[in-house]
Amino acid sequence: MLTAAELEALRVSLIVAAESVACSLPLAIAIAWLLVRARFAGRPLLDAFVHLPLVLPPVVVGYLLLLAFGVRGPIGAWLHASFGIRLAFTTAGAALATAVMSFPLMVRAIRLSLEGVHPGLEEAARTLGAGQIDRFLSVTLPLMAPGILAGAVTAFAAGLGEFGAVITFAANIPGATRTLPLALYTAIQSPDGDVAAARLAALSFALGLAGLVAAELLARRLRARLGP
């Protein structure tokens, strides 16, 4: 049904999106917690910084990543020298670019769910003998679950389609960084790629829709478990 090239693009897309979600989720929960529960001077700045990828052109994000994580960038050079990890022009790099781009979506969803957790429940847990980490894991986190899930699925669905930052930072390498939108772009560039482009577009459309519907259904089930 799908051609080998399409399957490969689908596989790369799924891997990139999954890796990006897996890496950014813990950080997104931590940042959301800081933004909701912590009181510190730089909070508005952090808030703005997290949301930057929403308003910056993706090419700019990709370019900045290249500056920082490129082979000659300060972080990239250190990673390469210390661990032999190369991010630019690799699948991991595509995942990093995708993670940065979808990070604000994830933080927003998680933050919203954390704002819905009554701090009084954490107080109650406290009087029952639960320390800070204990009550976060046993009370706060389970109550945030619907939001975390929604954020993760939305970020995953968005990550499948990230284009600008990925092509800038990780290039368009078949089998490594050529995700669905990059394959689609390549098809459009070639003179007889009309059919291929249409098929890839339809695939992207179906994936995105399925992701959003799945997110909604899961969140609804979780919410039902928590009660009104």
Add this chain to the structure above:
Amino acid sequence: MLDVDVTATRGSFALRARFRAPTPGITALFGPSGAGKSTLVHALAGLVPAAGRVQLDEATWLDTAAGTDVAAERRRIGYVFQDARLFPHLDVEDNLLYGLRRAPPCDHYARRDEIVALLGLGTLLERRAHQLSGGERQRVALGRALLAQPRLLLLDEPLASIDVARRDEVLPYLESLRDRYSIPMLYVSHQYDEVLRLATHVVLLADGRVLAAGTPAAISVDPALRPLVGVDGVGSVIDTEVIATDPAGTLATLAIGTGRLRVAVADAGVGARVRLQVLARDVILATEPPHALSVRNVLEGTLAELVDEGPDAVLAGIEIEGVRLLARITHAAVTELGLSPGLRVWALVKAASLRGHVYARPAADAADRRGLAAGSPDGHARRPAENEKGRRGDPSLER
């Protein structure tokens, strides 16, 4: 002995509370809304920053001078919140076990099965918080707090969010807990009826300060209480016991010094402890022994004081062998009878007017009180907060 001397601030509100309360027993923290009751219990629990000293027997939770400030999660102070605060992602069973699992393994005095039975939670264990009524929720919260094996239990107006008619889903259970466990409790309320029903000690709080503290009997005649309970709520509380019953078992004779009061209390055997509230508006004064009257309850005493309560009333305090009775009379009566402190007087109390005012008396030995709580003939003792303000209106009052 619970020894408290704390200051705390919440916004512009400043609390400076100092009191001592005997333990075990239920100490009621009574005062109007905004008196600082919640701030005080939050400070005791360690949920808001406070300075000063909080001690219970050998345990010191806060001692600013010595640099001690135990974290809330290590104080082992149980807290029953006004809004229950059950964990919505857990069922009742897991809510109950939340604190138990975190309690130190030694000295478990509250066992799960016992608490479930005592609070009637057996049929609720698999439900979630949103499937419970307000009263059931508070019972689960009570059980959850107790199973954490606390050394002190704070109850922050646990009935405030339950409609008046359903408070009996919780109050009898609270009494059972009080009778079963010797854990010290601090019960916050702005309902005087709840205080009379439960408390062994009362702390009056207003504007962040302790106005008075003492036994319910002592507090009942304290002038500081009067603005808090209103004109019709003023009356003396007498802790006494049944010394005789009539053959039909409906009238009990209570000892007030060497005086006797006969009160309708069904099923209260001889020796049963009774807390009696005699409202000042229900007491009539005479300056000579009355005769040819239908009133049977006459107590002889000495007029101790006359307090001007405005143009309508004078509050007379009558000393009867260590018991203080209050009577609300008119200025005209004071003048015509020539009342003045030191005068010998007779206080007339109609038995019917006492009927609604019998409370089982909280005390260290509990065994003899069960029958009494159930036994008030009109059911009032089991349902003390029937009218809006929770003040005892008495529809059965016959003059």
